[in-house]
Structure formats: C-alpha cells, structure tokens
Amino acid sequence: MSAPDPFDTRNPPVPARGSPLRPLPKLIFASRWLQLPLYLGLIVAQAVYVVHFLVELLHLVEAAFGNKDALQALITSIGYKTTAPVGTLNETVIMLVVLALIDVVMISNLLIMVIVGGYETFVSRMDLEGHRDQPEWLSHVNASVLKVKLATAIIGISSIHLLKTFINADNYTDRVLIAQTVIHIAFLFSAMAIAYTDKLMASNAPRGDGH
Template structure:
C-alpha cells in the first residue's frame, strides 16, 4: 500500500473517531431535560401537601365523608407514585443516556441502578405506569356513583393495555439480554476449568464480565492500524505480567464461578463489584461464608479483573501476610513495607479466621488495615462475620480493625455446603 493510501486511511480513522465523539457528546443536551423533571417533581411535592392540608381541614371540620377520605388518600398515593416514576426517569435515564452517576459506596444506592440499561428502565417505567393506572382505576370504582359507565369501560380497557404492554416489554427484555450475553460471552473452548461450569452466565454476572473487557488478541496486521495491534499486544503482555506478579494460587475468572451452587449468593453485588468501581473508590470487599463455598474463587476473579483493568494486585493468605509483616517488623522496616504495598491498588487477604493470631500478629494486621484505610482497597475472605473477628484477633485491635474495614465495605455473604466435598462425595459414589 502506498504512503498516500496509508495517510488517507489514517485520516479516515481520525475523522470517523472525531465525528463519533462529537455525536456522543450531544447526549449532554439531555441534561437540562432532567433538571426540568426535577422542577416537575417539586410541583408534585407542592400538590401532595396541598391535597393533604385540604384533607386534614375537611376532616377536622367534619365535612369529610368516608368516600371522600378514601378518594383523597388514593389521590395522595397517586401523587407519590408519579413522583416515584419521576425519580426513576431522572436517575435511571440520566445514568443510562447521559452520564454515570457516582454513587458507588453510597448506602442508599438502589440495587437496580448498578445494572440499569434501556431495557431495565423501560420495564420499570412500564410497571410503574401500571401501578399508577391501577390507582386511577380504583378511584373510579370507589366513586362509581359519580363515574359514567363509558369512563369505567375505557378506564378498564386502557389499564389492561398498560398491563399487556408491560408484559410484552418484560418478555422482550429477557431474550434481548440473553442475545447481548451470547454476543459478549466467551466461547466454551476459551473458558478455564474453574469450577467446571460451561453454561452461559446469568445476565447479572455477564454484565459484570463485560464491564471490563479482556484485551483483544491482535489479528493480522494492517499497515494503517499496525500501531493499534502493537498496543493490544502490549496490553495482553502487561495483563499477563500483572496476573503472574499478583501471586494467585490459580487463575480463576468470575464467569467460571458456579453461581447455581450456593444456597444464598448476592449475584447483583458481585456483578456490581465486577465493574471495579470499588477499586477506584478505595473501598473494601469482604466475602463471608463456610469453607468451600467459592470465596477465594470470587476474590481471585475480582483480582484478575483488576489486573486486566491495569491495576496492580497482590494475593496472599492471612498466614502469609502475617509472616510478611512480621518479617518486616523484625527487620525494622514495617513502615517501608506498608509504603511499598501502597503501590498496589488491591490487596487480597484470604482465609482470615482459619487459624487464630497472637496479639502481636493482630496488631500487625491492624496496622495494615489502618494504613490502607481510605487509601487503597482490600478484599478479605473469612469463614466468620466481622462481628466475630474478636475470636480471631482478640484484644482491642480487633474492634478497631473491623471499624476501619467495615466503614467502606461491600459485604457478600455466601451460604452453602462445600463445593469440594460435593465433588469428592460424587466421586466416591461413582
């Protein structure tokens, strides 16, 4: 290919990218619309308290009949439901179509916001409209003596149309989500053995898997995009180097986790964690559950995902971290060791609670947690909830450690029997 052809191709790529970014930036034109909806919500707040005041005045003056009170309360409920619908549109729509809202770690963050998309938003809006329509229809039936048969008939027909449309949207959202999952999910031949699960992951875990894609393998080189191929190759090499340096006991991926096995398992939280927002927010993650329920698998899966995203990660068991910190203290360089660990965005402490620690070791763990508090992230796996960590560490350091660890934490509880014992029992039975 001639130099002019290469230059022309490069110019085409730059132009296309620039136009794409410019078009994507137009999404900010929608931002004022959401502020307008906020103003509309203020109008509904005023209407709610006006109706409430009117109801109270008529009740006190004895002018309120039972039918009037029921209709007035239904009207208040109607106002609240419409206000809820506005919140859903404002928050969910802004998050989906304009820009991500930085609520990671906020205790009031709605669960649905972590995996919101256009389909989820449409289904939630449809169900909210059905609820509002139900209240309107109930108002008609309560005041049936003052409602014409024509209004009742068309009110019922419209309500059934809303129900049918919501059911159709809900039905269509399932196949569409599965289609996207099939497009993004890895082929079976590319999957690690992990827990031996070859079935396609559910939508929640798939959303987490796709949030930080694995760098693509470089394909056949093209003169105009050779540099991009080199970038991808370097990214692959960097990811592999970070994974090897992390010290994982085995390479586990989130998509290989047998999520159908545990009796209780918070899939939505793990899906949200898979987006790695907790690393950027310097929050902690604690997996709690009996042995063999997949805590280490999930911790390593998040660690591998962090390596793929460019973060430096270090993995070790609690006993190994204790030995490392004790060695640094004996050498008189504990402060330097803690400073070195600051270079890693994520530390994973596995198997906390399997063996009790002496008071000196507990003090070292406290220094590790306190040093990384609001500075960098920790993932901890344990067989005991945080409230029982005094059984592991003892002394006042346990309470202080839990206080700092739990201040910014995502707690994932897993309940079930040991996966390893199940495999062993199956082997014995055969």
C-alpha cells in the same frame, strides 16, 4: 524484567488509554448533554408534585378538623359529586383523597426512575458505587431494565386511577369505566410483552465459555 502475565489476576494489565475522538464523533457523543435540561425540567416537575401533595395533605388535615373550605377544596380536587351535600369528611372522600396522594407518590417514584436511571443510562455515570444511599435498583440498571420498571410503575399508577374511578363510579358513565378498564389491560399486556421481549434478548445473548 519479564513481561506481565495477562492471566495474572493479582496484577491485571492496565488498559491502554484510547485515542482522542475525532471532531465529528466527539460532537455526536457530546450531544447526549442536550438531554440535561430535560432531566432538570423533570426535577422541577417533581418539586411541583411535592407542593401539590403538601397542599392536598393540608386540606385533608384541615377538613378533618371541620374546615368547610378545605373540605370543598378536596371535593373539587377529587371530582367527587353526590346528590346529597357533603357537610363533613366522610369515608369515601378520605379514601379518594388518600388514593390521590398515593397517585402523586407513585408518579413521583416514576419521575425519580426516569431522572436518575435515564441520566445514568443515557447521559453520564453518577459514580454512586459504594454510596450508602445508592438505590438498589440502580446498581443493575440499563435501558432494558429501565423499560420494564417504567412499565411496572405505569401499571401501578393506572391501577390507582382505576380504583379511584370505581370508588367514584356514580360520577362516570359506563363508557368511561369500560375505556379505563381496557386501557389498564392494554398497559398490562404491554408490560408483559416488554418483559418477555427482554427475556428473549437476554436468553439469546452470547455467553462466555468460562475458560
């Protein structure tokens, strides 16, 4: 019986099973499971955001039908202040509430990326290959990709907060407006720096010669 051809792609050789880890490396490697309660805690936080979203949405619908208590709850929630009393749901309040709901959704997306991507990258594989509901971004996720995606998500959240502030600018001082703008610009430059660094690392990575 001839030895298997290592270059035969039709019947690739089966890799030998690695030797068992020594106790100390095994303990260190198993310590990654200490992150599991952190991700479970983020799932609980995700549930809290869902409840908050539904409550705000319910208040918006009730206020649209003339419920004064719901309207007051919305005004308090978004921090809207005006010299004239707000008796009905107006365009500014609706816009601020919708932006707040979008903010919740974007933070929820950020949580999903951290929970799923972080678990897949740092704890254990989820074996989602071939699953019809596998997120597209998860198929090529790694620590570098996750950093860029998180930075992009944070920029989106910061943009929503900044837009809410400018819509409700009468209730903020110039110092707050300038500070939020500077912070947003800092997020932009940070994301660009992360993306550029990852690009440099990818370009300097060794490549196969194709032979």
